[in-house]
Amino acid sequence: MTAGDLNLTNRSTESPLSRLTRFVGAENLSLIIALILLVLAVSSQTEFLFSSRNLFNIGQNMAVVGLIAVGMTLVIVSNGLDISVGSIAGCASVVCALIVTGSGSVPGGLVGGIAIGAVLGLVNALIINYLRVNAVVATLATMSAFRGIAFLIAPEGRPVGVLDPTFALLGSGRFLQTGSFPGIPVAFAILVGVAIIGYFVMSSTVFGRSIYSMGGNPAAARLAGINLNRMRLWIYAISGALSGLAGVIVTARTSSGQPASGTQGLELEAITAVFLGGALLAGGKGTIVGSMLAVLLLAVLSNGMNLLGIPTFYQLVAKGLLLILAVAIGQWRMASAEKRQAKLAASGGN
C-alpha cells in the first residue's frame, strides 16, 4: 500500500471492534473493563458504593492524586520520574496556609502554593540537567529534602491552622447541589479542567508532541532539534506546580497547612496511576485519558477496600503490588511486540 490511498489510519480493513479499540485505545479499553469488574465486585458486597455521599467522596479523593497524575504523565512519558511530588505538595500546603493566615488573601495562598511547587519542580530539573543526576535518584533525594523544608517552614514543625471559610471551599466546596444530589466537588471540577488542558497539551501542541519524542528516544529527539534541557525545565516545573495545587487542596480540605499528613504516599499513587494508564517504563507512551481512568480505578479500589473493612496494612501491600503489576504488564506488552517484530523479520516479511 504505497500509492494515493495512504491515510492516517487504515480504515478500509478495520472491523467495528478494532475501530472501537482504536478510538478508545486498547489500554484504555482494558482499564474500563477492569473498572466495571471492580465496581460489580464491590457493589455485590455493599450497596453503599453507589450512595451519592460515597460518590462525592470518591470524586473529592480523586482530585488530589489526579492533579499530581496529570503532571506525572508528562514526566513519565518524557522518560523521567518524579518521586518528590508528595513532598512538594507538603511544602505547598504549608506555604499556602502561611500566606492565607498571614495576609488573609485566598488567591494569594492559591498562587503561592502553585508557585512554590513550580520552583521546587525547577530545582528537580536543574539537578537532573546540570548535575547529571538520574531522575529517580535526584527526586528521591529531593523527596527527603523538600519534606524537611516543609517541616522547617512550618512554625515549630507543626500544622498551620487555616480558618478561612472561602478558602475551605477549594477543598470541600460543591456546586449544583439539589435535593438528594450531593453536587460536584469543586476540587473534582478543578481536576477535570486541568485534565482537559493536559489532554490538549499532550495531543495538540508542539510541546506535548516533543515530550513523546524525547521520551521515546532522547538522542534522536535531540538530533531532530528538540532542546532536552529546556523541555525538562518545563516538564518538572509543571509537575511541581500541579503538585503544589494538590497541596493547596489538601490544605483547604483539612483546614490546615500540613507538612506531612495528607501528602505522604501520593507519589506512589500517582506513579501507579500513570503506569496503569498505559505509560511505558521506557518512555514515549502514555496518555492523560489513560492516567485519569487509572486514577478513577485506584480511587474506587481504595474506597471499596475501605467500605469492605480491609485493614490499612493490607491496602499498603495491595498498592505496592499494583504498581509492580502495572509496570510488568507494560514490559510484557513491549516484549511481546518485539517478539512479533522479530518473527515478522525472520519470516522475510516487510
Added chain:
Amino acid sequence: MKDGQQTGDLATADTTEDEIVRLMVGRELIHGFKRQETTRDEVVLEVEGLSSRWHRDISFKIRAGEILGFAGLVGAGRTELAKVIFGEYRRNGGKVKLMGLDSDIRSPAEAIRANIGFAPENRKAEGLILVRSVIENAAMAIYSRLARWGVLRTGQMVEAVGPVIRQLEVKTPSLSQEVGKLSGGNQQKVVLARWLAAGPRLLILDEPTRAVDVGAKAEIYRLIDRLAKDGMAIMLVSSEMPELMALSDRIVVMQDGRLSPPIEKQDATEEAIVALALGTGVAA
C-alpha cells in the same frame, strides 16, 4: 522472488551479483548508476581550518547541487565531523560559513533553524523514535514551522508529510503505524522523509544505505540524486566505495582526523581512495 512472483531461476555458479540485483529490484541500477553534474556556483557550506577533539585543520566547500563524498576508514572521524557541523559536538577552532555568512551553530536545534539536515548513521539509536508513528517521526523536525502559537493539529502534520511519505513510496499500512514495525529500508526512508519535508539547504547523510535492502537502496540513490538536482548541497559519508563513486561529484578522504584535498569524480579510483584512507598514499 519479487512481489510474490518468481522472476528468474539461475544456477548459482553462473550468477553474478548484478544479475541477482537486477532480478530483485526489477530495474537495472546501482552499479550502473550515473549522475549528471548539477553543481551550481553558490557555495552553501564552507569550512575553513576547523578543529575539534577529533579533527585538525579541516577545510572543504560544498556548493548548491553538489554531492561531496566523504571516504575513509571507520573511526577516521567522519561521523564526528558531521556532528560537529550539525552542532551536536563542539568545534574548537576554525570557521564555518553557511551561504557565505559566518555561523556559530551550537546545537542541532540551531542547525535545523539554519537550514541544515542530518540523517545519522544509526537510525535506530539516533534517527528514529521507534515507538512513535510514521507521521510523527517524519514531522518532528518541522513541528515549530507547522504550528501556530504552539498548537499543532494532526491534520497539519498529514498535509505536510503525507505527500513526502507517498513520494518516497514508504511501505506502511498507515501514517499512524509505529516506525519500529517497518522494515529497515522503509525506516530509512522515514528518516529521509523528515528532511525532505524540512527542505534544508545542506543535507548531511551518514551511511544512508546501511542495513537497507537492495530495492530500497536504489530508490534512496535516486532520491539523493534528485535532491542534488533541486539544488541541495549534500555531504555524503559512506563506507561503500561503489556508492560513493556513483553518487559523489567530488570525494574527500578522511584519515585520522585530517582531510585530503578533493578528488574530482573522473580522477577517483578505488585504489587512490584506499591509499589516502590508509595514509599511505602520495598527497593528491
